[in-house]
Amino acid sequence: MTVLTALAQGRELLERAGIAVPRLTAEVLLAHAMRCERVYFYAHPEQELKEVEWLHYGRYLHERLQGKPTQYITKRQEFYGREFRVTPDVLIPRPETEHVVEAALEVARGAARVLDIGTGSGALAITLRLELGGETWGTDISPAAAAVAAGNAANLSAPVHLVVCDLAEAIAADSFDLIVSNPPYVPLAQKEGLQREVRDFEPHVALFGGETGFELYDRIVADAPRILRTGGWLIMELGFGCLNHVEQSIAGWRNVRIMPDLAGIPRVVAAQRQ
Ligand SMILES: C[S@@+](CC[C@H](N)C(=O)[O-])C[C@H]1O[C@@H](n2cnc3c(N)ncnc32)[C@H](O)[C@@H]1O
Missing domain, CATH: 3.40.50.150 (Vaccinia Virus protein VP39)
Structure with a gap:
């Protein structure tokens, strides 16, 4: 799973659930999972996610879909x-x-x-x-x-x-x-x-x-x-x-x-x- 695919899938899930600014939210959650800044994705769209990053990303998306504010997920x-x-x-x-x-x-x-x-x-x-x-x-x-x-x-x-x-x-x-x-x-x-x-x-x-x-x-x-x-x-x-x-x-x-x-x-x- 590449960064690009992970972002596209996350955005789609969030959008379908009616979450505001789905693309940005997916980026923020993936950046939190990968412990990097969002700007990194633009330079490395084809980077493969490590298993642990994918697991964290999935959990964060799930929490956001349940209504938890992004800031309580990223804690900042x-x-x-x-x-x-x-x-x-x-x-x-x-x-x-x-x-x-x-x-x-x-x-x-x-x-x-x-x-x-x-x-x-x-x-x-x-x-x-x-x-x-x-x-x-x-x-x-x-x-x-x-x-x-x-x-x-x-x-x-x-x-x-x-x-x-x-x-x-x-x-x-x-x-x-x-x-x-x-x-x-x-x-x-x-x-x-x-x-x-x-x-x-x-x-x-x-x-x-x-x-x-x-x-x-x-x-x-x-x-x-x-x-x-x-x-x-x-x-x-x-x-x-x-x-x-x-x-x-x-x-x-x-x-x-x-x-x-x-x-x-x-x-x-x-x-x-x-
Ligand atoms: C609207 S929040 C504001 C928090 C922060 N000042 C801000 O602007 O982001 C109100 C804060 O007042 C606190 N609070 C509520 N009732 C209070 C009381 N009777 N005495 C002192 N603090 C109280 C709450 O715990 C909360 O942290």
Whole structure:
């Protein structure tokens, strides 16, 4: 079995099952099985697969056909130009969340102390540690997620303090210049409507905020003035349909800014503590 044939067969299987971007997915899974980069295939289309590579490829295709996201198979996802390890204990970092980083670089470049509430893989905390250079903390209620973040922090040489706690309950008052968060914001009622890749494979603690999806925003906005120094910034990712509710809850803050994503959807809210 050559690379070319393996890719053609994989693409066909994935396509028939209605998996998005079947050719690219086949390439990513075969590259993972052969422990090489995808570009290798273009130079070596006639290379024969070793038996072990073929077995791994078959297993990965099977897992993907069952709905497992490609990133949980390869255990990696790029975020802001860096590679993060992801496991089913953490949300797969999304490109939209990079807008939170951009907002932080725009309004709070000088932040000396940064807190990421609900850090998951550590994507935001680690990126901000490396981009801003300030002392950085991340919290998560899931010990397993915090362990993944710790591994990423070590791999990327980004010293980040990780704390397992409910939101920021273990964080001292008046101590941060910047809080970022991408909280779980999917309303429980929308569970059945989610893609199966998300609903059946990503951690529910990372997806669902409660009945309305606003619950964690409300708690973060209520607690943030305790943690932020005067003039400190709170920056949060906005879920679909959350803008009006979050805008109302931060009405008393200064310099409220709403930033859209590339599709023009309001994606990030930034506001400064009075
Ligand atoms: C939407 S994910 C975001 C993960 C990561 N920050 C990102 O943007 O890719 C939300 C994270 O919040 C964590 N979480 C949920 N409820 C929490 C709570 N009450 N306190 C702390 N963390 C919580 C979840 O475990 C999950 O890692």
